Amino acid sequence: MTRIIFLPHEEICPEGAVVEVEPGTTICDAALANGIEIEHACEKSCACTTCHVYVREGADSLNEPEEDEEDMLDKAWGLDPDSRLSCQAVVGDKELVIEIPKYTINMVSENH
Numbered sequence: 001m002t003r004i005i006f007l008p009h010e011e012i013c014p015e016g017a018v019v020e021v022e023p024g025t026t027i028c029d030a031a032l033a034n035g036i037e038i039e040h041a042c043e044k045s046c047a048c049t050t051c052h053v054y055v056r057e058g059a060d061s062l063n064e065p066e067e068d069e070e071d072m073l074d075k076a077w078g079l080d081p082d083s084r085l086s087c088q089a090v091v092g093d094k095e096l097v098i099e100i101p102k103y104t105i106n107m108v109s110e111n112h
Contacts, residue, residue: 061094
């Protein structure tokens, strides 16, 4: 099992969270399975940026981003060198520290 530390996020995860997941799980699926309601407007098909996260530690243990993910990330709010789409980032065997951005670009959010 691999530990993922989600840093506190004002709305989605105010206290932060520490979860254990099987390697091979995406960060998005790990979050959702543990009650962290990260947005995923495209149903995890790499067609939006709503599941954008910052991988603050452990990024070198993740799968390499594919071209489709990199193209989508160019459209993400607050892009930085630690950015990944959580639906595409597959957990390896090294502990991760994940920060969920304050904002997402979601034109069809049903939670407003």
